Amino acid sequence: MQRFTKSFTQQEALPEESIARAVAVMRSGRLHRYNTDPEQSETAQLECDFARYLGVPYCLAAASGGYCLHIALRACGLTPGAPVLCNAFTLAPVPGAIHNAGGVPVLVEIDADYRIDLDDLDRKAARSGAALLLLSHMRGHICDMDAALEICARHGLTLIEDCAHTMGGAWRGRKSGTFGHAACFSAQTYKHLNAGEGGLLTTADAETMARAVLHSGSYMLYGHHLAAPPETVFENVRLDTPNYSGRMDNLRAAILRPQLARLDENVARWNRRYAVLADRLDKIPGLRLPHRPAAEAYVGSSIQFSITDRPPDAIAELVARCAARGVDLKWFGDPMPKAFTSRYDSWRYLAPSPPLPNTLEVLSRLVDMRIPLTFDLDDCALIADIIAAEMTPPPTARA
Numbered sequence: 455m456q457r458f459t460k461s462f463t464q465q466e467a468l469p470e471e472s473i474a475r476a477v478a479v480m481r482s483g484r485l486h487r488y489n490t491d492p493e494q495s496e497t498a499q500l501e502c503d504f505a506r507y508l509g510v511p512y513c514l515a516a517a518s519g520g521y522c523l524h525i526a527l528r529a530c531g532l533t534p535g536a537p538v539l540c541n542a543f544t545l546a547p548v549p550g551a552i553h554n555a556g557g558v559p560v561l562v563e564i565d566a567d568y569r570i571d572l573d574d575l576d577r578k579a580a581r582s583g584a585a586l587l588l589l590s591h592m593r594g595h596i597c598d599m600d601a602a603l604e605i606c607a608r609h610g611l612t613l614i615e616d617c618a619h620t621m622g623g624a625w626r627g628r629k630s631g632t633f634g635h636a637a638c639f640s641a642q643t644y645k646h647l648n649a650g651e652g653g654l655l656t657t658a659d660a661e662t663m664a665r666a667v668l669h670s671g672s673y674m675l676y677g678h679h680l681a682a683p684p685e686t687v688f689e690n691v692r693l694d695t696p697n698y699s700g701r702m703d704n705l706r707a708a709i710l711r712p713q714l715a716r717l718d719e720n721v722a723r724w725n726r727r728y729a730v731l732a733d734r735l736d737k738i739p740g741l742r743l744p745h746r747p748a749a750e751a752y753v754g755s756s757i758q759f760s761i762t763d764r765p766p767d768a769i770a771e772l773v774a775r776c777a778a779r780g781v782d783l784k785w786f787g788d789p790m791p792k793a794f795t796s797r798y799d800s801w802r803y804l805a806p807s808p809p810l811p812n813t814l815e816v817l818s819r820l821v822d823m824r825i826p827l828t829f830d831l832d833d834c835a836l837i838a839d840i841i842a843a844e845m846t847p848p849p850t851a852r853a
């Protein structure tokens with residue numbers, strides 16, 4: 455019986471250029487972003503690089519993606535106790551960021567293709583009176599952004615995009631992260647750039663960026679930022695904006711910059727691996743891949759599918775059998791949070807959400823798999839073959 459032996463958590467080595475730049479920063483001793491001229495600050499330069507990549511005027515680098523979500527919510531005017539709309543299928547740092555910023559999540563259902571349910575969003579926007587939508591492009595699935603923007607406009611919602619899984623993705627040719635008032639990205643090891651930890655916050659709004667920079671812990675050194683508005687914009691808000699210390703440092707910025715230059719190339723490499731997997735998985739009876747519209751340019755750094763031929767209770771057993779052959783699947787239907795998966799009803803620090811039957815049904819069948827770039831195309835074919843073998847015969851025939 456064939457077994458897969460590579461690790462699902464093994465990243466590629468960093469580019470040699472990242473290593474050389476990191477060594478140069480360490481030799482200089484100037485690791486703090488404000489301990490150098492802005493021109494020499496790897497952090498300030500990373501912000502310029504990323505703003506240019508995305509095509510927006512402003513960018514802030516900070517401690518993590520979740521931290522960026524927290525300060526983006528505050529910089530967009532979240533007031534204590536205010537409702538924040540958010541899709542219920544997301545990762546735990548997202549409700550955590552809303553909670554940290556003093557907001558109250560209003561969870562929105564998802565559809566069968568793992569994206570926010572736009573009809574439920576429309577209803578809950580009207581009912582909740584929320585002023586903010588934190589839209590998490592969870593696992594890289596991008597909803598119909600034209601329809602989402604129309605709903606936001608109609609209800610006066612300010613949109614913040616969580617692009618942790620869509621860095622490098624697009625909708626109808628427009629980059630993910632340029633639809634909302636602000637967007638947040640992650641540079642954590644398992645996302646599309648690897649600094650261990652790190653986050654990027656972008657916006658085209660000058661005052662929002664000034665507030666975010668001050669929140670991130672700029673002291674009165676905001677003049678050292680190169681992808682930020684002029685100092686006059688800061689003068690209006692600098693004494694009213696708390697310092698929530700969470701800066702990026704030059705070491706991490708130094709290793710990120712050469713990776714950003716290779717991002718689009720890596721997106722293509724991920725998508726070749728995704729295509730091999732999707733092509734083979736799609737032929738397995740009882741396994742359903744989500745419909746992905748032509749307008750969605752996704753980044754296949756992970757793959758999701760639904761198991762439809764057996765009761766959800768039997769999916770844990772399928773996952774265990776695949777694991778025994780070295781294929782590491784995660785099941786989002788597990789009532790107990792495991793590793794990075796969690797179901798919205800396990801965030802018990804929140805007031806209980808009204809029932810979300812569609813989300814529970816979709817999650818009860820949803821399986822997730824990472825696609826690290828250390829896998830080659832043959833690896834992807836073998837993984838799909840193992841899943842196919844473990845899926846058949848279906849459980850009824852087996853008995």
Ligand SMILES: *Cc1c(COP(=O)(O)O)cnc(C)c1O
Pocket residue numbers: 518519520521544545547548590591592593616618619639640641642645651652653
């Ligand atoms: C990883 C992740 C985050 C948070 O990023 P960190 O850098 O780990 O804080 C937010 N949203 C989603 C969907 C994520 O996967």
